[in-house]
Amino acid sequence: MSGITVHYFDIYGRADVIRMILHYAGAAFEDHKIQFQEWPQLKGSGFAEFSQLPIVDVDGHRLAQTQSISRYLCNKFGYGAAEGEETYWTESLCDLCEDIGSTITPLAFNKDFEGLSKVFTEKVPEWLRIIEARLDKNNGGSGYFVGNHPTRADFHVFAVLHNIIEKFHPETLEGHNKLRQWKVRFLNSSRTLKTFLETREPRDF
Ligand SMILES: N[C@@H](CCC(=O)N[C@@H](CS)C(=O)NCC(=O)O)C(=O)O
Known part of the structure; x- marks a missing residue:
């Protein structure tokens, strides 16, 4: 098969x-x-x-x-990360994305809008700060999250931004210009x- x-x-x-x-x-x-x-x-x-x-x-x-x-x-x-330190930078970002998804998706599934609003106020800004700092750390945010080619960190961050953050509270991305620019670039890199x-x-x- x-x-x-x-x-x-x-x-x-x-x-x-x-x-x-x-x-x-x-x-x-x-x-x-x-x-x-x-x-x-x-x-x-x-x-x-x-x-x-x-x-x-x-x-x-x-x-x-x-x-x-x-x-x-x-x-x-x-899209595999290079051995060693790059594996850590990649996998830890994916773990964070898993935390974000498993916190927010059940709230959306259960239409718990109050819970969603609380998470977007209390947790999402810090998560976005951490993610953007990671992007910035790699070549000033001009390329990918880890190394010089896409890794699964890019895909997992992209999915979180696209399906969760922008969908429920896109305004939380305001001010995160590097992250927003990265997302547009990443999307435009695959027709x-x-x-x-x-x-x-x-x-x-
Ligand atoms: N650790 C698993 C969790 C999978 C999971 O929770 N799947 C849910 C849907 S998102 C599911 O299959 N729910 C139905 C069930 O548990 O019967 C993974 O990451 O794939």
């Missing part, structure tokens, strides 16, 4: 960073959207090793766990990612 299939719910959620990596790379893949009502049966069938989504099939191998899938695909498509984001049907989260 050759080819790539992403299995996930019909939302952005955890799978979107994976979709973004694949589109950025210009890789063909099937985007299998699973309806929430289909999931209990599929889950009970042993379809997913960890009983959760996303799942990605790559050339006959079934992969699970978002961070591991992202790492695998980034290595496969040439396939840009087209995907501009032409797909919108989802709430």
